[in-house]
Amino acid sequence: MSELSPVLPVEALPPEWRIRLSSYHFERDEVGQSAAGVFKLVGDGKPDLFVKCEPAGPFGELPDEATRLLWLAGAGIACPNVVAPDVHDGQNWLLLSAIPGRDLSVAPITPQQCIEILATALQLLHAIDIRTCPFDQSLSGRLALAKARMEAGEVDEDDFDEARLDQSAEDLFQLLETQKPDGADLVVTHGDACLPNLLAQDGRFSGFIDCARLGVADRYQDLALAYRSVCDDFGEAWGQAFLDLYGVPQPDRAKLAYYQLLDEFF
Structure with a gap:
């Protein structure tokens, strides 16, 4: 399959899906912040679907997303339904239901x-009992994966935040190792809680998407990325207002910065 193609030919799909999806119109979709290719499927009189695909390999995330979505739905949190996962022609594939609404970066609110x-x-996600969550996203594991991605050339230094564009991945990883925060306030985190990964309809939350990194981690994993996303879209005053609403009016600024730094590797 051609990389980042604007359309997805039926012939590229896993064979078991082709007849089922042959009457759908496929178009590339930019909702969320998934690193995978995402295509929206629209068919007359049929429910909308999404297909996600990525190269299979040690850094693929779609198998993780499938297992996490199944668990998250079972926990009563709104998210896409897993219709079918597959592996075909060197690609991981995931077929998902659509959930209503638009992502928070573009929603009319x-x-x-x-x-x-x-x-x-x-708050709803973080209130889940961590003892019920089987997914470990603790800092030690994330640092090991960050290092593996760096050593494999998977970290895009051209995509670093503007203040870090003159630094290498090795420079930043050294900072991650020397500035590790003490202790962890563990909750069930989304893992990439940016505005494009939450949807809303009619002014209300309608679901999480792009959940491959969901798991038990420090709550600042989510607060740091959510805060940065709000600041980028609306300004720092709104970022602080978000933290106030969440319940941390005096956040640990070092942790906010640390988890934003860690995100450069993913």
Whole structure:
């Protein structure tokens, strides 16, 4: 399959899917912040679906996303239904139901509504008993994966935040090792809680998407990326307002910075 093709030919799909999906129109979709190729499927009188695909390999995330979505739905949190996972022609594939709404970065809502939805959704997720969650996203594991990605050339230094564009991945990883925060406030985290990965409809939260990194981690894994996303879209005052609504009016600024730094590797 051609990389980042704007359309997805039926012939590229796993064989078991081809007849089932032959009447759908495929178009590339940019909702969320998934690193995988994402295509929206629309068919007359049929429910909308999404297909995600990525190269199979040690850094593929779609198998992880499938297992996490199944668990998250079982925990009562709104997210896409897993219709079918597959591996075909060197690619991981995932067929998902659509959930209603638009992502928070483009939804027709005010900044105030946006941060209220974001704070409420994260509070809901973070309130889940961590003993029920089988997915470990603790810092030690994330650092090991960050190092593996760096050594495999999977870290895009051209995509670093502007303040870090003059630094190498090796430079940043050294900072991750020397600035590790003490202790962890463990909750069930989304793992990539940016505005494009939460959807809203009619001014209310309608679901999480791109959940491959969901698991038990420090709550600042989510707060750091959510705060940065709000600041990027609406300004720092709105970022602080989000933290106030969530319940951390005096956040650990070092942890916010640390988990934003860690995100450069993913």
